[in-house]
Amino acid sequence: MARPAFRVDAVLVQAVIAGALSFAHLHELADAAGQTGWKAWAYPISVDLLLVAAWRRLRSDGPSRLAWSWFLIALVASLGANVATAGFLDLAHPPAWLRFGIAGWPALAFLGGTLLAHSAEDRVQVPPASAPAANDPAPDIPEPSKPAPVPEPEPAEIPAAEEVPALPAAEPAPAAPPVPAALVDHARKVADDHHARTGTRIDVDTLRARLGVPPQLADAIAAQLAPTDKEITHA
Numbered sequence: 001m002a003r004p005a006f007r008v009d010a011v012l013v014q015a016v017i018a019g020a021l022s023f024a025h026l027h028e029l030a031d032a033a034g035q036t037g038w039k040a041w042a043y044p045i046s047v048d049l050l051l052v053a054a055w056r057r058l059r060s061d062g063p064s065r066l067a068w069s070w071f072l073i074a075l076v077a078s079l080g081a082n083v084a085t086a087g088f089l090d091l092a093h094p095p096a097w098l099r100f101g102i103a104g105w106p107a108l109a110f111l112g113g114t115l116l117a118h119s120a121e122d123r124v125q126v127p128p129a130s131a132p133a134a135n136d137p138a139p140d141i142p143e144p145s146k147p148a149p150v151p152e153p154e155p156a157e158i159p160a161a162e163e164v165p166a167l168p169a170a171e172p173a174p175a176a177p178p179v180p181a182a183l184v185d186h187a188r189k190v191a192d193d194h195h196a197r198t199g200t201r202i203d204v205d206t207l208r209a210r211l212g213v214p215p216q217l218a219d220a221i222a223a224q225l226a227p228t229d230k231e232i233t234h235a
Contacts, residue, residue: 032091033102050074
């Protein structure tokens with residue numbers, strides 16, 4: 001199997017050339033501002049590293065105000081060096097503000113790199129809870145406890161109406177004892193004799209005494225003699 005031929009990437013070549021020129025401009029600007037020796041070589045590295053760190057933060061975490069701010073600061077520093085070395089500034093006699101900016105850049109770059117590496121936006125992402133598989137049994141969810149049934153009140157017993165004792169049946173009046181007809185005739189004679197002597201109708205007690213019979217029998221005889229006595233009285 002033939003190996004692919006080496007291909008030169010034009011974009012990569014362009015990036016190397018642009019990086020080398022920007023690196024040289026930053027070194028030249030730092031050297032003109034009084035940062036000689038190894039310090040002049042450290043400035044372009046610091047600017048490019050801050051630019052790369054801000055761009056990486058934008059690509060990994062998405063757009064944010066912090067990443068965009070430091071990306072623009074590093075980009076202005078790089079572009080400013082390129083423009084300043086094109087003859088717009090007298091590098092033989094650099095102005096005071098340029099010396100001030102070059103001297104303060106290390107502290108500014110350190111602050112930006114620290115904020116990009118350890119910012120409040122770094123959060124541990126909690127993995128989402130995995131959905132239960134279809135074959136997994138459903139978790140046992142305790143049923144809410146039902147309230148104890150309230151016992152229904154027993155119906156109050158209505159006292160039965162007191163039975164009114166039946167009134168005892170009236171005892172039948174004792175039947176009058178039978179009176180013999182002969183005794184009735186004799187009693188009538190006694191009553192007539194009493195009426196003839198006294199002019200009044202004989203009473204029951206007198207009749208009972210004259211006949212010598214019990215009270216009930218005397219009453220029965222008087223009841224039979226009453227109509228006759230009335231007729232005699234009217235006569």
